[in-house]
Amino acid sequence: MSRHSVRSPWLLHFNAGSCNGCDVEILACLAPKYDIERFGIVNTGNPIQADILLITGPITKRARERVVELYVQMPEPKVVIAVGACACTGGVFRGMYNVENGVDSFIPVDVYIPGCSAHPEQIIDGVVKSLGILAGKNKEMEFPTQLRGPVTIDRGQVDRRGLAGSVASLEKGCTNRGTEN
């Protein structure tokens, strides 16, 4: 399974409050000049079919629960790439009142791509690097670091959407850690 997903990984892109600069550079990667499809990479809109999650933007307070929900819905093995300076650390938006300072405050990140905005060459480099990480991963479950819900088994399967916790518990300051199987 992992051999095939490394040969043809599917990519999910989410804008979590970015300025569009990195988003259109990701789009430019899919376009003829840089053509990321030669690595077998296909852009998909469905988290259930995706292997790579590309996140741009510093995670706004409206976007954080969507990011976590997309992350937990992706099947393992999966890799997360933070594209752009603001996805890595918050960048120029760091400390603004509606911003959560980087992707890694909510979900574990495998590859960081710096730059404002990140160049298509850098993005391709990061994606290719992430393929090596993807090949080394097994099917062990990965969890978000915050906004984490309990693991519940429903008819023999893990309830994936339930893995994302509610924002109300985050606002109170107590992160629901859940129980690990």
Added chain:
Amino acid sequence: MSRTYVIPLGAQHVSLLEPIRFLFTVENERIASVEADIGFVHRGIELACATKFKFKQVPYVVARVCGLCAVVHSTAYVTAVERLMKIETTRRTKWLRIVANELDRIQSHFIALGHTSECAGFEALFMACMKDRETALELTEAFTGNRMQFDYVNIGGVNRDLTPEMALLMKKKLSLLKNRVNDLQELFMSNWSLSLKYKGIGVVSLEDAQRFNATGPIARASGLATDLRVEADMLPYGDVGFELALETAGDIHSRNVVRLRELANSIRMIENILDGLPVGDIEVPVKGNPDGDAISHIEAPRGQCIYMVRGNMTSTLDRVKIQAPTFANIPVIVNAFVGEEYGNAPPILASFDPCLSCTAR
């Protein structure tokens, strides 16, 4: 017998570049009503501009409001501050700013055209548009040093001069791009399968455009002759051969045609500037701190972009108010969906070319 369904589109969807959420109430495939939720990318830039950053840093912060029209935001802010501090920039600076703004408009319109054709199911045309967009981006990189977010303008001038070799390269590439725009124009005008998805769909009438105060290519496609490049005197567009692109049908097709005609006009303007670029400095010294109010209007690729700046004699401003083009266009977008088939929603949305990070800031 009709049944009503509620279909959400977004916040994450494959046809969306940015998070926006629409709730369509659909009755027998026809859209009965629409609700839009635009606040997913709100970051709080306006407050940070007035507290965290000094006024000389703010041109580079407001560029991060939107990556696609970054230089428009910087130019609008910089013009407002120059009005406050009574700085008269050189003619060369103003003409170079027009070049940066028009290069930005070219790449932004190519994205809009490509995205519209992709949402209509014509992927090859999307690829063709993106390929031509790379030519504009190569020029931008040669001219300013970066592809996106190039931070070209600052208070009192611009950050890089145009060398004669660069001008030669730009002329060569622009003549290639001009031919490509002509080809695309013919394709968009005469392709039969595109006309099925474009003609008579997503119509904004002239009355609606006036009533909802539409701006940009949306207003011009409906026959409303409004363009800040002639109405405002922020940049000397009259000297460089600006022409207003106006269509009357108001559907997706005429919005595409307006964009294509603006592309051709932008290329012509840059060529005119390269032919007769005034000699002089690219920067004037800036001293002191701003005081009082000033407003500036710049035509962004999507419509009018208005900045209000208030200074208080210190290095930090009191208020920076940003009125982005898509924010003014949201009512007309929501209204245009009603009565259309649900399957046409993605191309209609793409043809409006909404920019949510401008809208929510």
